[in-house]
């Protein structure tokens with residue numbers, strides 16, 4: 674009768690070890706976002722930095738304020754990828770034209786696709802409901 678607690682203790686120790694072991698056997702699941710190519714997007718971030726787009730444009734409302742926020746430009750139904758490509762090539766008003774190589778242009782687009790996939794930058798798309806919870810409006 675006296676030896677009972679030790680069995681309980683041992684049982685718990687062994688359960689703990691088995692459980693921990695099985696947890697660490699599982700590979701860490703980092704889900705790839707299918708909406709963009711991660712490697713190309715990180716190359717695109719370097720292009721974004723090299724040409725200093727941030728000095729005039731914002732991502733998530735942070736950056737320069739000469740040009741508009743570009744976080745969600747890819748999914749904007751009135752703009753989108755082709756529009757961005759054209760703007761960069763042609764330049765407009767205070768924005769100079771950028772003569773990017775094809776792979777630079779493609780990875781820059783992929784970078785903008787990744788910022789687009791990561792969330793919404795426009796605060797007007799959010800409402801605070803009566804419970805104080807922030808809800809996203811229908812994306813227009």
Ligand code: HEC
Pocket residue numbers: 721724725726727728729730739740741743746752756757760761765766767768769771781
């Ligand atoms: C010298 C400042 C400046 C720099 C640097 C700059 N832009 Fe611009 N960009 C502007 C301005 C200003 C506009 C808005 C022109 C207008 O619509 O009248 C603009 C517009 C745009 C637009 C169209 C946005 C829209 O919603 O109409 C895109 C896309 C864009 N820029 C991409 C880029 C990218 C990518 C880079 C970096 C390679 C870049 N810009 C660098 C100033 C700049």
